[in-house]
Amino acid sequence: MAKSTQLIDNEVFRAFATYTTIVLLKMMLMSLITAYFRITRKAFVNPEDTESFGKGESAKKFLRTDPDVERVRRGHLNDLENIVPFVGIGLLYALSGPELSTALLHFRIFTGARIFHTFAYLIPLPQPGRGLSWAVGYSVTFSMAYKVLKTAWLL
Amino acid sequence: MAKSTQLIDNEVFRAFATYTTIVLLKMMLMSLITAYFRITRKAFVNPEDTESFGKGESAKKFLRTDPDVERVRRGHLNDLENIVPFVGIGLLYALSGPELSTALLHFRIFTGARIFHTFAYLIPLPQPGRGLSWAVGYSVTFSMAYKVLKTAWLL
Amino acid sequence: MAKSTQLIDNEVFRAFATYTTIVLLKMMLMSLITAYFRITRKAFVNPEDTESFGKGESAKKFLRTDPDVERVRRGHLNDLENIVPFVGIGLLYALSGPELSTALLHFRIFTGARIFHTFAYLIPLPQPGRGLSWAVGYSVTFSMAYKVLKTAWLL
Numbered sequence: 001m002a003k004s005t006q007l008i009d010n011e012v013f014r015a016f017a018t019y020t021t022i023v024l025l026k027m028m029l030m031s032l033i034t035a036y037f038r039i040t041r042k043a044f045v046n047p048e049d050t051e052s053f054g055k056g057e058s059a060k061k062f063l064r065t066d067p068d069v070e071r072v073r074r075g076h077l078n079d080l081e082n083i084v085p086f087v088g089i090g091l092l093y094a095l096s097g098p099e100l101s102t103a104l105l106h107f108r109i110f111t112g113a114r115i116f117h118t119f120a121y122l123i124p125l126p127q128p129g130r131g132l133s134w135a136v137g138y139s140v141t142f143s144m145a146y147k148v149l150k151t152a153w154l155l
Numbered sequence: 156m157a158k159s160t161q162l163i164d165n166e167v168f169r170a171f172a173t174y175t176t177i178v179l180l181k182m183m184l185m186s187l188i189t190a191y192f193r194i195t196r197k198a199f200v201n202p203e204d205t206e207s208f209g210k211g212e213s214a215k216k217f218l219r220t221d222p223d224v225e226r227v228r229r230g231h232l233n234d235l236e237n238i239v240p241f242v243g244i245g246l247l248y249a250l251s252g253p254e255l256s257t258a259l260l261h262f263r264i265f266t267g268a269r270i271f272h273t274f275a276y277l278i279p280l281p282q283p284g285r286g287l288s289w290a291v292g293y294s295v296t297f298s299m300a301y302k303v304l305k306t307a308w309l310l
Numbered sequence: 311m312a313k314s315t316q317l318i319d320n321e322v323f324r325a326f327a328t329y330t331t332i333v334l335l336k337m338m339l340m341s342l343i344t345a346y347f348r349i350t351r352k353a354f355v356n357p358e359d360t361e362s363f364g365k366g367e368s369a370k371k372f373l374r375t376d377p378d379v380e381r382v383r384r385g386h387l388n389d390l391e392n393i394v395p396f397v398g399i400g401l402l403y404a405l406s407g408p409e410l411s412t413a414l415l416h417f418r419i420f421t422g423a424r425i426f427h428t429f430a431y432l433i434p435l436p437q438p439g440r441g442l443s444w445a446v447g448y449s450v451t452f453s454m455a456y457k458v459l460k461t462a463w464l465l
């Protein structure tokens with residue numbers, strides 16, 4: 001069993017594990033927020049989801065889009081588009097032997113930027129708040145990608 | 156070459172590799188089901204995809220949305236939203252040194268729940284079938300996240 | 311710190327790291343292309359994004375969908391659907407001890423296919439150009455999945 005804990009004993013990898021888990025849990029939270037708005041706004045997309053609100057025609061009026069639901073869904077998709085590269089490139093970065101302090105800087109800024117991005121999207125805050133937080137997270141992933149390519153390059 | 160097979164020699168990691176591959180192949184299957192419904196329902200979104208069905212105006216009528224196509228696409232997006240966290244957190248979980256039996260329990264329940272979720276979405280089964288299978292998979296990922304944070308925590 | 315660089319010292323893993331980073335950067339590029347088309351076509355989805363173009367009713371006309379924007383977004387989602395399985399299964403494949411030449415063949419074909427797919431989607435090229443490049447990438451991931459399951463199988 002020793003082998004399985006080798007990576008998790010490495011401090012950079014532990015930091016990666018912590019921040020990746022936090023940011024993936026944050027992304028999963030978007031599903032719950034979507035469900036919350038679908039139920040409170042009574043705005044569903046699947047006919048079978050409206051059956052508890054009545055039968056036949058009376059249930060059909062709940063098959064509609066709602067601005068708040070759509071906003072959360074856009075935030076969720078934006079998370080997928082940005083957190084997937086962070087997790088993939090971040091894993092390779094954590095294995096490329098960075099200094100702990102440099103790695104922590106990357107992970108902390110990305111995680112902070114994505115949490116801010118979610119608030120900026122859902123409240124919503126005026127631009128360029130959301131745009132800037134997106135760009136900060138994007139730049140962190142780009143910086144890690146540069147380190148990975150510099151260390152591992154084998155084409 | 157020995158190094159590259161260290162992880163794959165670990166039983167928990169082998170179980171993770173098996174179930175992750177199964178669940179990702181299941182997700183990839185959604186692309187084929189979408190293509191099947193697009194072709195049989197003649198419902199496309201890109202003009203260049205309809206050219207084999209005729210030219211000009213006669214092809215335009217195939218640029219439309221179809222309820223069956225949209226249903227598969229929603230199932231596919233739901234897979235992305237749930238399987239991405241499973242793969243990311245599950246990898247860290249597999250490296251955090253869990254008991255093989257506990258790990259197998261997590262991987263099996265998640266995989267079973269997502270396969271059931273796909274059937275529940277596509278048939279479709281009456282609610283709360285789909286909702287419950289979604290919640291079961293979500294809870295498994297949450298439980299693995301807890302173990303990762305307890306083992307690796309370094310903020 | 312030695313441990314953290316073990317994996318990255320392995321040639322197959324270095325190749326995986328290189329191609330995964332390239333293909334994830336390519337996916338991230340779709341965000342910039344979407345932003346470019348949203349700004350040049352003046353087609354936005356969030357009211358707060360149109361405020362720099364005027365206030366009140368005059369800004370509302372920019373809340374619309376545009377065919378070019380939607381095309382890039384479909385390409386981005388197709389990337390997510392196909393690159394996520396590649397990264398997940400490819401990581402397990404790289405750890406399953408394949409020959410370097412075989413692994414390079416897989417990674418190169420997948421990366422080439424997805425870059426071609428993006429051009430085929432955005433130009434757009436006539437079918438079956440896009441369809442074939444999608445199928446090639448899909449097949450590569452499937453071939454890696456077969457190797458992973460053959461090596462790691464533990465159900």
